[in-house]
Amino acid sequence: AQSVTQPDIHITVSEGASLELRCNYSYGATPYLFWYVQSPGQGLQLLLKYFSGDTLVQGIKGFEAEFKRSQSSFNLRKPSVHWSDAAEYFCAVAPYSGAGSYQLTFGKGTKLSVIP
Amino acid sequence: DTGVSQDPRHKITKRGQNVTFRCDPISEHNRLYWYRQTLGQGPEFLTYFQNEAQLEKSRLLSDRFSAERPKGSFSTLEIQRTEQGDSAMYLCASSSLQIITGELFFGEGSRLTVL
Numbered sequence: 001a002q003s004v005t006q007p008d009i010h011i012t013v014s015e016g017a018s019l020e021l022r023c024n025y026s027y028g029a030t031p032y033l034f035w036y037v038q039s040p041g042q043g044l045q046l047l048l049k050y051f052s053g054d055t056l057v058q059g060i061k062g063f064e065a066e067f068k069r070s071q072s073s074f075n076l077r078k079p080s081v082h083w084s085d086a087a088e089y090f091c092a093v094a095p096y097s098g099a100g101s102y103q104l105t106f107g108k109g110t111k112l113s114v115i116p
Numbered sequence: 117d118t119g120v121s122q123d124p125r126h127k128i129t130k131r132g133q134n135v136t137f138r139c140d141p142i143s144e145h146n147r148l149y150w151y152r153q154t155l156g157q158g159p160e161f162l163t164y165f166q167n168e169a170q171l172e173k174s175r176l177l178s179d180r181f182s183a184e185r186p187k188g189s190f191s192t193l194e195i196q197r198t199e200q201g202d203s204a205m206y207l208c209a210s211s212s213l214q215i216i217t218g219e220l221f222f223g224e225g226s227r228l229t230v231l
Contacts, residue, residue, distance in 0.1 A: 004158075032218045043120065043222035044159070044207070051216055090158050094218030102149070102172055104218050106158030 002027040002093050006107035013081050014115045021076040021110050023091030032094040033074040034104070035065055039087040047089075050074065051096075061085070086114045118142070120223035122208050128229045129198055136194045137226040141210030148191050149220060150183055151207040152176065159207055165191060166213075198230045 003026045013019055025031060035047040048059025055067040065076045074091060091107045121140045129135050141148050146167050151159035162181070164172040167188040177183070180198075185191040195202055205227050209220035 032216060034218050036222075041224070043224045044209075044220075045222070046219060049216070049219060092158075092218065094216075096217075102147070102164045102217055103161040103174070104149075104151075104159075104220060105161070108156065108158050 002031065002095065002103075002105045004091050004093050004105055004107035006089075006091055006110050008110045009108070010111045010113065012113040012115060015083050016080050019076075019078045019081045019085070019112070021089050021091075021112070023074045023076065023107060024072050025074060025091070025093045026072065027093055027095075029096055030069075032096065033065075033067060034092040034094065035059065035063070035074075035076050036090045036092060036106075037061075037087050038090065038109075044090065047076070081112075081114055083114045083116060086112055088112070120208055120210050120221055122206075122223040122226045124226060125224065126227045126229070128231065130231050131200060132197055134194065134196045135198055135228060136192055137206050137208075137228075139191045139193070139208030139210075139223060141190070141208070142221055143189075145210035145212045145221070146188065147211045147213065148185055149209040149211075150191070150193050151209065153205040153207055153225070154203075162193075162206075195228070198228075200230045203228055203230045 005024045032051045036044045050067045088109045090109045123138045148165040150162040153159045165185040180196045183193045205225040207225045209222045
């Protein structure tokens, strides 16, 4: 069964500082990997995705993530955080097409607080 | 594109009552999903529809839960004989067949509080 671990429950950074949110996954094959963001009172929004090719993927709002197969990781990064980035971030894994399942498995999330 | 809409946004009910949530997906999306999110947890998969067919159900979906998508458009999620443990945010998402599994568009959710 697939699983996702986000080791950090809560991270606080200063505005303008760099950010890295950690994500480790467990899956028997090459997974599809995602980062979603959930702002208060809003629905989950897709930040970026990886399913093949270049292991460094770019997303919206200046975020990027790097897939490292050897470490089973898909960490999210941003070089300079803005106050509006304060939200909860979820890493997720989906089975490859043809697996017969459409379940997206989420981690427990990392809450990001930004100090002005 | 008006997005995924869910109704009601918040429902407070007494234990033992039945509740129903509605989800209207993005109009051209033929895939529809229900997830449940409890405090401090990520969303957990409940069920998946492709058009009107319910193709996948989680073990979390007990006999008290039923989901339908009668005409392949909107969907309802009914919980019968609610229990306090059912208190959660119920999320609906949709996607099209043309995009990869996991690229979901989520609604803002329906929060259920069972007293």
